[in-house]
Amino acid sequence: MTNDLKNISMRDVFWNKVYELARKDSNIVVVSADMGAPALDKFRKDLGSQFVNVGIAEQNAVLLSAGLALERKKVFVYAIAPFITLRCYEQTRVNLAGMNLAVTLVGVGAGFGYDDSGPTHHALEDLSIMRILPNLTVNNITDSQMAAAFADISYRMKSPNYVRLAREALPNVYQEGDDFSKGLTVLKEGKDICIVATGNMVHRALEVAEDLKKYNVTAKVIDLYTFPINEKMFLEAIEDAQKIVTIEEHTLPGGMGGAVAEVLADNQKFIPLKRIGLDLRKGYCYKYGGRESIRSLLGLDKDSIVKAILDLKQ
């Protein structure tokens, strides 16, 4: 693993990769619900017949994609994360999941990505609701390398898939050629605490692990990106864990920590578990001032997480 800090938006990396694939395969169609990206401008210009903009109409976007997929098109549908998951949930449930159609929903703005836009644009429930659908896989992307890999993986998938992208550019944790087939990656070894993080919070988990060293606490860090969880790989990864802390920029009910709790319970692994995420008892966040300001209010800043872990240790 490297921690090369090149800031490339995962959205552009993803769409650049889809563009490359679509140049070779005219069966690829991108359906956009009035969403753009510099990489998509190029797609629209060069491959206009494979690009469909439906306007602000996510229900129709998913329905069209189902019809296209039934006719053997390889479809990518693109919108802001809460809109492509919540607004058209039933269209996805009945058609993409129910008929097991190879459509990739691409949502941008995981968590508080659209921090300045307020709660309408925050994606805080999408992992909960998408991971419970039959046949559908959720891939929560950590960095640009992973985004490029999942453009390719999505293209080859024979079932529906939700790719959850961050809006912001994040440092690269992975390198080209890394294997994502296990659905999770152990990024750091440590024996005192096992931190499981997903998406943008993987970067926070790595910072927290570094900080914990000051307190003589070594932390294992697992990046969990594919849902449903690959149970065999997950159980192997947490085999020696004394305590587990999950960190996500997502609601606690049904989120990644909830998915971890399900796997632990189903496998009679009685390991103490602390879930850190958005506590719904505090409600939606109508506060502004930037991403880190919001995270501090909700206990997702580095210091609060370090403190929560140290409290757990005692």
Added chain:
Amino acid sequence: MSDRIEKLKQKANYIRNQVLDMCAKAGTGHVNSSFSCVEIIVALYYGGILRFDPRNPKWRDRDRFVLSKGQSSPLLYAILADLGFFPEDELNRFNQADGIFAVHLQHDVPGVEITSGSLGHGFGIAAGMALAAKMNRDLPMVFTLLGDGECYEGSIWETAMFASHNRLNNLIAIVDRNHLCATDFTENIVALEPMDEKWQACGWRAININGHSFEEILAALEGFRSRKSTQPLVIIADTRKGKGVEFLSDAPLWHSLAPKGQEAIEAKEELNEKEND
């Protein structure tokens, strides 16, 4: 009356009997919603409109028929069985543990294109199929049958605008305008009229017909494969829910019920009297 029309009428009556039998036996199924569109679907399958091959249900060049109002599935199942897509005996297993289908439409039944039951979905899927055919420069036509109550769903109008903007003239929508939802007449719930003007405003060519007249259905579809217009076509078929059996007709309370016992016997008698008229 021409022989062709007479044969279609006989087929419609036979299919109504089949629907009634399968639903009465199973004790469930939307008989009323099926009876309103019998002539429409019979015209498509037996009137030389749709291209299909029961021995090869996924034949690539088939025309697509997307039943968006999935509650009329008993009707489509009875027709597909009659045409030989699957053994007719399956109709006796409607909603049974060893059967392959029940009240709403299921995509894995031979001859069926999509799963349908939640309304406002099939139309958009049909548009996606029509778009794919345009992209591939393929010739199949895509037909879809909507319920009028289904047109309350906002997604219908998202798709309607999209289809005309993208000139999907290979897409033909038929609205089963039976004037009833589950609880009341549409004009009492939230008025749908003027229905044709709504479609026209979305860029469609709209035709109003009597949906129980084979002559009018076939006339509306005259030359449908070689239409010059780039507009998609909607046929608003005025129908009667429960058509064929008087006590079922225009009766909101029968929406999701199947006649049983003596009621089923009376309904059968009425259908058979009509055939003998």
